[in-house]
Amino acid sequence: MRGMHHQHHHDSEPRVTGAVDRRLLSFSFALLLGFMAAEVVFGILASSLALLADAGHMLTDAAALALALVAASLAAKPAGGRWTFGFGRVEILAAQANGLTLALFGVWIVYEAVRRLIDPPEVDAAVVGLVAVAGIAVNLVIVALLSRARRKSLNVRGAYLHIATDLAAFLGTGLAAVLILLTGWNRFDPLASLLVAGLMFAAAWSLLRESGRIFLEGAPESAPPADVGPAIAGHPGVVETHDLHVWTVTDGFPALSAHVLVQPGADCHRIRLELERLLHERFGIDHTTLQVEHVGSARGLEIGRSGPGRRDRRGAAR
Numbered sequence: 001m002r003g004m005h006h007q008h009h010h011d012s013e014p015r016v017t018g019a020v021d022r023r024l025l026s027f028s029f030a031l032l033l034g035f036m037a038a039e040v041v042f043g044i045l046a047s048s049l050a051l052l053a054d055a056g057h058m059l060t061d062a063a064a065l066a067l068a069l070v071a072a073s074l075a076a077k078p079a080g081g082r083w084t085f086g087f088g089r090v091e092i093l094a095a096q097a098n099g100l101t102l103a104l105f106g107v108w109i110v111y112e113a114v115r116r117l118i119d120p121p122e123v124d125a126a127v128v129g130l131v132a133v134a135g136i137a138v139n140l141v142i143v144a145l146l147s148r149a150r151r152k153s154l155n156v157r158g159a160y161l162h163i164a165t166d167l168a169a170f171l172g173t174g175l176a177a178v179l180i181l182l183t184g185w186n187r188f189d190p191l192a193s194l195l196v197a198g199l200m201f202a203a204a205w206s207l208l209r210e211s212g213r214i215f216l217e218g219a220p221e222s223a224p225p226a227d228v229g230p231a232i233a234g235h236p237g238v239v240e241t242h243d244l245h246v247w248t249v250t251d252g253f254p255a256l257s258a259h260v261l262v263q264p265g266a267d268c269h270r271i272r273l274e275l276e277r278l279l280h281e282r283f284g285i286d287h288t289t290l291q292v293e294h295v296g297s298a299r300g301l302e303i304g305r306s307g308p309g310r311r312d313r314r315g316a317a318r
Helices: 013-046 049-075 090-118 125-147 154-183 188-215 225-233 268-283 298-306
Strands: 002-007 238-250 253-262 287-294
Touching: 013 049, 013 125, 013 154, 049 090, 049 154, 090 154, 090 188, 125 154, 154 188, 188 238, 225 238, 225 253, 225 268, 253 268, 268 287
Parallel strands: 253 287
Antiparallel strands: 002 287, 238 253
């Protein structure tokens, strides 16, 4: 006797939170775009690389918010046709694109900052300081808006990191303006830009690492196979488990498949239900495909001899 079962719980909450996220992203995008245009003008007038770097960063912020908004809209579409998992992974594409833009723009800022450290232009520190104060205020509003969004979504977190690094950039620019007014040393402006670049590289690495893990179908941190395998194999009535796969379909959507061999005479259906409950409670996995059969069946013996990643009932690899 054997059983194969696919479990997948659908929840309306992600759709509701997705709609809220889209509204917050839309308002943040409009606010950011208006301020960015003003910052470009003042950056040129004040000959400030820090301001122009902030404006360029805000351009990537605007693009990040627009991309996040489009991705969130696509992700809300239901699964259908060839897209049996829906379009949730579009949000991961958006997060990866946001990470790449942060990294590339950080490289440009480093290049320009080094050039200006060698030959610093005159900087109108008063104008720079005023714009920085306004930028801090605008970014605080946007950060507050995005803090209300679903930041566990990698897509929203990508947009949030763009804005958070921009807020830090304005703080650095404002400090540089004050120091220039006090000392007259214009190199504080490109030094502030280097600080911004460092923050951008850190945010980019975080986004690229997480999105890369999902694209390579790595197991989520909440469900490492080294823990999941022994948990299944150690369940009462289970002899061993193999062909275990744990991956992430999209952010917040872990999935699992496994072949489970149980003792002769054991209730396959009952054990499968118990394993599904265990996977949900201990590892947060609701999307499971479990093939459960008796160890003495012909198929069980065949796979049991050759299947990779086997674990016996004690959880030991075989």
